[in-house]
Amino acid sequence: MGGAGGRHKAAIRGDRHRLRRRRRPVPQLGALPASRALIPVVVLSGGAATTLRRLAATAYPDEGCGVLVGTVEDGSVSVVEVTSGRNLVGDRSRDRYELDPAAIVLAERRARGAGLDVVGFWHSHPDHPARPSPLDSERAWPDYAYLIVAVAAGVAVDLRAYSLPDSGGELTERGLRIDAAAPAA
Numbered sequence: 001m002g003g004a005g006g007r008h009k010a011a012i013r014g015d016r017h018r019l020r021r022r023r024r025p026v027p028q029l030g031a032l033p034a035s036r037a038l039i040p041v042v043v044l045s046g047g048a049a050t051t052l053r054r055l056a057a058t059a060y061p062d063e064g065c066g067v068l069v070g071t072v073e074d075g076s077v078s079v080v081e082v083t084s085g086r087n088l089v090g091d092r093s094r095d096r097y098e099l100d101p102a103a104i105v106l107a108e109r110r111a112r113g114a115g116l117d118v119v120g121f122w123h124s125h126p127d128h129p130a131r132p133s134p135l136d137s138e139r140a141w142p143d144y145a146y147l148i149v150a151v152a153a154g155v156a157v158d159l160r161a162y163s164l165p166d167s168g169g170e171l172t173e174r175g176l177r178i179d180a181a182a183p184a185a
Helices: 046-059 101-113 134-139
Strands: 008-013 016-021 041-045 065-073 076-085 117-126 145-152 155-163 172-179
Touching: 041 046, 041 145, 046 065, 046 076, 046 117, 046 145, 046 155, 046 172, 065 101, 076 101, 076 117, 076 145, 101 117
Parallel strands: 041 076, 041 172, 117 145
Antiparallel strands: 008 016, 065 076, 065 117, 145 155, 155 172
């Protein structure tokens, strides 16, 4: 229920990673497609959906978090790979998350090598609905998909997709389709 590094910039000091609030999305190594502003639907490959549920359940009772890798076409986001990252929040990790910036950098490099992009972020809500908290919306970046997984007693029970309008405000629910025939990366 925390934030996926919302409007943050990674500041690396030695081996310690910190996030700082920013008013615009984190600069990416690759160019971001302009069509990402309005995300009507998020399509998740069957393999990516399975991985996402497993990672969220494994993180229980803490919030798990990570990066979504895939493509953007005609505004729709296709996710073919889901990665996990370290939750930097220690004392509130059951109801907050802060994705390690190193996980974003690593996912971006791997995505570029495969001809893909970082298209969004995911996190879990242990024993809480798959709906964004006010803090989730506050820390979200426009132009990215956000998947929230509800986990109850260690089992992923619900999965929903959201995005933040360019104008800001609150994360808005988007269509989510799991494509069992789509290959995972």
